[in-house]
Amino acid sequence: MIIYPAIDLKDGKVVRLLQGRMEDATVYSDNPAEVAADFKDRGSKVLHIVDLNGAFSGKPVNDEAIRDIVKNVSLKIQVGGGIRTLARVEELLELGVARIILGTAAVRDPELVMEAVRRYGDQIIVGIDAKDGMVAVQGWAESTDLKAEDLGKAMKQVGVSRIVFTDISRDGMLGGPNIASTVSMAETTGLKVIASGGISALDDLKKLKAEADHGIAIEGAIVGKAIYSGAFTLEEALQVIC
Template sequence: MFIFPAIDLKEGKVVRLLQGRMEAATIYDEHPAEVAEEFARQGATHLHVVDLDGAFAGEPVNDAAIREIVRAVPLQVQVGGGIRSLARIGELVELGVKRVILGTAAVTDRGLVEEAVRRYGESILVGIDAREGRVAVKGWAENTAVQAVQLGLDMKSLGVKRIVFTDISRDGMLQGPNIRNTVQLAQTTGLRVIASGGISRLEDLRCLAQEEARGAGIEGAIIGKALYAGNFTLREALEALRV
C-alpha cells in the first residue's frame, strides 16, 4: 500500500482545511516545494497535490507552485483541483505530473473522462468525495444526489482503474478514516481505491493495510493533517507498513 503525503495549495501556500471549508484554512508553510523535498527525504515515493483555489474556480490557480514541486522532487506526483478540460490535463502532463485526478468532471462531463482515459490511460484517476454517501463537487461546495458507489461503477464502465475516495465529514478532523465505506466502494466497484480523509494515527494505516491484504483493493492512503499536526512523521508511517 502506497502512502501519499498531501500538499493542499491555497494562494501558493501549503494549507489544510476542515471538511473542505476554505474559510477554515490553516497555513502550514509558504514554500510548497520545500515541504515536498522534506517528504522525499523521509522516504516518500508518491505525492498528492490539490489546487484548492482551482477546485473552487474551475481553472488553474497554483501552477507556479505545482511546477516548483515537480521540479524539486523525483516523486510520482498526482494533482487534482479544478481540472475540467483535456487542455488542462495536457498542461499538467507537460508540467511533469504523473497522475491527474478528475473530480467535478466525473459528474458533469462523462465524455471528458472517457476521452481522457482513452488518451492518457491509467494516468487518469477520479476523485469521489462524498457526504453521507452522496457525491459533492466544485471543491465540495455543492452536493449532488449521485451515490458514491454508482459513480464508481459509472467510472469503471468508462475505463477508469483507480479512484481517490474521501469521506468529507472526516477530512481534516483527525477522527480516523471511514474504512467501512472505503472497503465497500472498493469491493462493489472492483476499482483500486486510495483512501483519504481522517487518518490520524499509525493504527489507521495498519487497518487499511490489513483490508488490502484481505483483497479489498485499497491501493494507498493520503495523509495530510496528521503529518502537519505532528501526530507522526512520514518516515514513521512508512515504517508502520513495513512491519
C-alpha cells in the first residue's frame, strides 16, 4: 500500500478544507514546493495535488505552484481539480505530472475519459467523490443522483483501472475513513482504489492495510490534515504500511 501525502492548492497556497467547503480553508503554507520537498525528505516517493480553484471553477489557477513543485522536487506527482478537457490533460503531462485525476469529467463527459485512457493508459485516474453513496461534482459543490459504485463500474468499462475514492463527509474531519464503503467500492467495481477522506490515526492506515493484505484492491491512502495537524508523522505512516 502506498501513502500519498496531499497538497491542496488554493490561490497558490497549501490549504486544507473541511468537507470540501472553500470558505472553511486553513492555510498551512504559502510555499507549496517547500512542503513537497519536506515530504520527499521524510521518505515519500509520491505526491497527491489538488487544484481547488480548478475544481470549483474548472479553470486552472495554480499551475505556477505545480510547475515549481515538478521542477524542484523529484516525486511522482498526481494532480486533480478542474481537468475537463484533453488539452488540459496534455498541459499537465507536459509540465511533468505523472498521473492525471479526472473527476467531474467522469460524470459529465465519459467520452473524454475514454479518449484520455486510450491515449495515456494508466496515467489517467478517475476521482469518485461521494456523499451518502452518491456522486458529487464541481469540487463537491453539486450532488448528483448517480451512485458512486455505478460510476465506478462505468469507468471500469471505459478502461479505467484506478480511482481515488473520497467520502466527502469524512474529509478534513479527522474522524476516520469510511473503510466499509472503500472496501465495497473495490469489491463491486474491480478497480484499484486509493482511499481518501478522514484518515486521522495510524490505526486507520493499519485497518486499510489489513484489507489490502486480505486481497482487497486498496492500493493506497491519501493523507493530508492528519500530517499537517500533527496527528502522526509521514515517517510513522510510511512505517505502518511497510
